[in-house]
Amino acid sequence: MSRAVLSLGSNLGERLEHLRLAVHGFGEDVVVTSAVYETEPWGVRDQPRFLNAVIVVAADGLDEWGWLRRGQALEAQAQRRREQRWGPRTLDVDVVTVDGVHSDHPDLVLPHPGTPSRASVLVPWLEADPEAVLPGHGPVRDLAAALSKEERDTLHRRPDLPLH
Numbered sequence: 001m002s003r004a005v006l007s008l009g010s011n012l013g014e015r016l017e018h019l020r021l022a023v024h025g026f027g028e029d030v031v032v033t034s035a036v037y038e039t040e041p042w043g044v045r046d047q048p049r050f051l052n053a054v055i056v057v058a059a060d061g062l063d064e065w066g067w068l069r070r071g072q073a074l075e076a077q078a079q080r081r082r083e084q085r086w087g088p089r090t091l092d093v094d095v096v097t098v099d100g101v102h103s104d105h106p107d108l109v110l111p112h113p114g115t116p117s118r119a120s121v122l123v124p125w126l127e128a129d130p131e132a133v134l135p136g137h138g139p140v141r142d143l144a145a146a147l148s149k150e151e152r153d154t155l156h157r158r159p160d161l162p163l164h
């Protein structure tokens with residue numbers, strides 16, 4: 001059984017529908033989902049706010065590349081186009097971590113290198129799995145606690161936007 005943590009993001013078009021497309025696409029393999037969070041953009045600041053969520057998925061007969069391919073197929077279904085780095089997108093599916101796998105391959109860096117500093121990943125992940133550990137970095141609880149108030153204030157929990 002392979003277990004992956006995936007970060008979902010959308011800031012173009014029907015943002016919630018794009019996140020739902022991803023959740024429905026993983027179907028019965030979804031183990032748990034966070035709430036949806038509305039987040040201020042990091043990286044490229046001058047773009048619309050994102051909706052972000054974290055989901056945990058698990059399935060037999062798949063490795064980390066399989067999760068990446070499934071995420072990319074769902075991005076394509078959401079008509080994602082090649083665009084600027086950290087720019088706006090209809091759907092982003094980042095593979096945060098898969099079991100304990102470490103990878104330096106440029107097409108699949110694991111754990112995802114942005115994770116330790118991204119409130120938009122850490123806070124929803126902690127909600128979905130309070131015992132989560134980021135390999136090489138420790139408990140997600142500690143990483144989330146280390147975020148500054150300013151970073152936390154860039155997130156707004158949106159329970160009025162259900163993923164299912």
Ligand SMILES: Nc1ncnc2c1ncn2[C@@H]1O[C@H](COP(=O)(O)OP(=O)(O)OP(=O)(O)O)[C@@H](O)[C@H]1O
Pocket residue numbers: 068084085086087092093094095096106107108109110111112113114
């Ligand atoms: N852990 C990972 N999850 C998803 N894509 C990855 C991962 N590691 C490397 N990639 C590669 O990243 C490329 C997509 O990058 P993308 O444009 O989504 O980056 P970004 O979302 O703008 O930035 P960031 O990766 O810092 O969030 C793909 O070619 C994919 O193969």
Ligand SMILES: Nc1nc2c(c(=O)[nH]1)N=C(CO)CN2
Pocket residue numbers: 008009010039040041042043044050052085086087092120
């Ligand atoms: N808040 C937030 N900002 C972002 C995000 C994201 O998912 N959430 N994704 C980006 C592209 O990878 C760039 N900036």
